[in-house]
Amino acid sequence: SQQGEEDPQALSIQEGENATMNCSYKTSINNLQWYRQNSGRGLVHLILIRSNEREKHSGRLRVTLDTSKKSSSLLITASRAADTASYFCARTLYNQGGKLIFGQGTELSVKP
């Protein structure tokens, strides 16, 4: 399977704490993307990081990519109850159009 691994599978933290989610994969990538999914809804794009980039920021989100270790992490700083959702990493491969290969996701719960 080309699917990667995400850990942890579930994470429960208090509001104000930071949350870190990790994603690993096996094959070379074109880029890696992080998405959020609220219960019963579609996915919302958070950040896209290209294979030649190492770090990207967007507001309270920071994504790192280490292609030598075939891994990425998503850091949410100063978490809020509204950040409660499932978070997925997904990657695209060269010459395979834009189809996304998803990890299993991390279920984040932020308690007020």
Added chain:
Amino acid sequence: GAGVSQSPSNKVTEKGKDVELRCDPISGHTALYWYRQRLGQGLEFLIYFQGNSAPDKSGLPSDRFSAERTGESVSTLTIQRTQQEDSAVYLCASSSISGGNQPQHFGDGTRLSIL
């Protein structure tokens, strides 16, 4: 509307029946994708349309699954002779260009339940 629209939002049907799911992408988006999400799982790629090019059907799980798209507009995903293992949420996404360097915009999905 501004987003990707999918219908119906929920579909319950008996095993063996055919179902048709619809996706209206964002206007002007040339790339359209279908994914399947089983309960508690990540998304599995099913099929990808890009303009007038031949679709990438490599993710379709069996010949009971098919999809069509007319130009750069609506797409329909058809499942024939449904089985219980087809129960899942079917998600559609579109993006402005293909190649994977643009984010995908997702609809809220069709929750399909096979009795």
